[in-house]
Amino acid sequence: MTFKTTAAVEETKAEVCALHAELLRWGLVTWTSGNVSGRVPGTDIVVIKPSGVSYDDLRPELMVVTDLDGKVLDGDLSPSSDAESHSYVYRHMPEVGGVVHTHSPYATAWAARAEPIPCVLTAMADEFGGEIPLGPFALIGSDDIGRGIVQTLEGHRSPAVIMQNHGVFTIGKGPKAAVKAAVMCEDVARTVHISRQLGEPVPIAPQHVDALYDRYQNVYGQQPAPEEK
Ligand SMILES: [Zn+2]
Numbered sequence: 001m002t003f004k005t006t007a008a009v010e011e012t013k014a015e016v017c018a019l020h021a022e023l024l025r026w027g028l029v030t031w032t033s034g035n036v037s038g039r040v041p042g043t044d045i046v047v048i049k050p051s052g053v054s055y056d057d058l059r060p061e062l063m064v065v066t067d068l069d070g071k072v073l074d075g076d077l078s079p080s081s082d083a084e085s086h087s088y089v090y091r092h093m094p095e096v097g098g099v100v101h102t103h104s105p106y107a108t109a110w111a112a113r114a115e116p117i118p119c120v121l122t123a124m125a126d127e128f129g130g131e132i133p134l135g136p137f138a139l140i141g142s143d144d145i146g147r148g149i150v151q152t153l154e155g156h157r158s159p160a161v162i163m164q165n166h167g168v169f170t171i172g173k174g175p176k177a178a179v180k181a182a183v184m185c186e187d188v189a190r191t192v193h194i195s196r197q198l199g200e201p202v203p204i205a206p207q208h209v210d211a212l213y214d215r216y217q218n219v220y221g222q223q224p225a226p227e228e229k
Pocket of ligand 1: 101102103166167
């Protein structure tokens with residue numbers, strides 16, 4: 001078992017490592033919880049955070065390289081305990097190039113109530129194309145979490161799912177897009193939560209959600225926008 005690294009693998013290790021700082025910066029993680037993974041573009045190789053290493057000590061060379069079954073191909077440390085869930089998503093959603101998991105507090109508060117986050121903000125229509133859906137309760141240590149993520153997100157516009165009693169999983173074309181979805185998920189979870197303290201938030205009509213989503217995904221930003229989605 002000799003794994004020959006490539007420039008693309010090393011680039012993905014550097015990118016995935018650096019993106020963990022964003023989880024801290026946006027207040028999405030505590031201690032060593034939370035993780036980012038990325039698919040090496042065009043391959044069946046995944047780079048993921050090692051288990052139990054504190055954020056300050058993460059370095060690109062400590063990232064763990066796995067195949068799509070979560071088997072370690074390269075790296076001295078064991079992968080994140082969520083690696084199986086990540087690899088299940090990559091196996092079943094070939095368009096996904098990045099996965100993020102957090103227990104960010106406001107979104108996880110919705111998960112604790114087993115309640116999807118209703119689409120009551122234009123920012124939600126833009127980024128998520130509707131509500132942020134709720135995934136099933138699932139125990140750690142089997143395929144159940146991965147299966148729940150895939151079943152909930154397949155055919156859904158949202159790149160984020162809140163897993164019941166657990167926390168947030170997000171997907172993206174690459175790891176940076178998945179991190180962005182995790183940041184936006186927590187942001188809208190907080191705003192809708194605050195709104196609910198004062199009354200019942202007003203839903204956005206479905207045709208307006210569609211129009212907002214279409215504009216944001218296809219028109220918004222600098223054109224042409226090579227920005228990773
Ligand atoms: Zn978790």
